[in-house]
Amino acid sequence: MRDSTALPGTPCAVPRAGDPPMHRLEVRVSDRTPFAAGTFDTIGPLARASFPHRHTFHEIVHVTAGTGTHVVDLARWEIRPPHLGLVLPGQLHHWEDARGLDGSVVLFTDAFLLDHPGDRDLLRRLGERPWLSLDGPAHARTGRLMAELVEEYGHGADGFETVLRSLLHVLLVRAARLPGPDTAPAPGAPPPGRTAADAVAAEFARLLARTGSDGLPVRAYADRLGVSPGYLTEAVRAATGRTPGALLREARTREAQRLLARTELSIRQIAARTGFSDPAYFCRFFRRETGTSPGAFRKHHDRRAPSLEPAAPPA
Template structure:
């Protein structure tokens, strides 16, 4: 599964020294389906992890009860259930000061979307607004779908993987509708596919230190074609999105790791720490040191925690 899943009992993915914990999704035997569904209780204590960490998989949470805060990257979402939330691979998140947190959780890797490849773009779009407060009817519909996913996954009857993919597709489409007009996936032409691949490259963290030209070469198009495709899909330039992605990753590492500022600079592709500091101040209005002091939620790397996956 391209190193995105692990057999039960396999340790969490080992991050580079000083990085925040990285959790993989255990696959179900003997089917090895890169998917899991359950309640916060049945998924286990990591579903309520109070320390900043990342996933190699997608997580959808339907929060039905509880108080506290859900933090995704640097955005804080107060809990006033019911909510529907999405955590993308590579994002840093944790639950803070929660009491009575309850609901259901769906976990899956990108490999699980084979039957509905357009859902990759839909997930990216949903990630732009990852936390929704649900009204009564939306809460009821979402609860029914999540219950069906949990039941189907638990029974494991013949053909259950196909049913799970179909139910997940319905959940994503209906969630997109909650975001209003224009949130549905766009037709997948060649420019749209190029823009989607660039977005996936950004999400995977595969752009650190790379130029627009190098990203275009990775995707297999010219820089001009990449610029046209990305501008059509997002209204922005690849260069602006690259700067934003590097700054966002730097923010995650400053907040969620014990790396020095020089090490953070190197991780996001800057050989010169002073230049990185100027870049970061220009993008955020703060120096890396001031930013870290203001958002100090660092956790030790997983090597020192020895925690479960």
């Protein structure tokens, strides 16, 4: 799925019931190049999607105007332009309460990085600090590059793929040079540091973003990281002031809230999806964490999108 593309107008890849939609990259019929560039307006309404979804492609955004929040996995980034943002394939993201959002968008799959295979490593490094605030000169340079990418893609003249790959390479190299104080504020992410404990806490944050709603115990994460549960607890507490268990409960609660608000899955199905074999225990857990029952939460936060997430039969 990482490199999948679709012709314009093709529906999103159908997700498993309750899973966020998976967006594929629309490509032009004439060349099918796995790349697209434009403004938020010309790319289409999904560029500003307010519902959680994943991509099969990379997305780079140069945000020049707007307010609200950009949410990537468990990280929440306040929109205070100008910014340069990156969403990697498979990451869950959406724009929350966005107003006046404007700028440029570049979309591409791994298959587009033929001329510069080292760009994959640049993307990986940028993914560790995916929301950068730009000063005046960096904003101007980024704006010029994004404008060239949009113009070259729009014209589609002879050799445009080579030009696009070269311009994208320059954009990634320059982005990697930018200072990165905007490190991910996701729960579990440590401040900059070089100790072994910091590295363990950072890796826990990455695992948490991918699997935090699966119901795995702290010991399972410690085993994956090759440390004891006690050491993991100390490292995460030092980095965040919170325990791994508290962060895992928060991740499960957020996923349960998303499923309740966005899907028509039954309580039993949502319990199973978030790692609970007993729906009654799930309801007690949810009430303890949120102060309300799953049914009451759904009643007051119903924003389901049945066209994207099909209804489930009653449990």
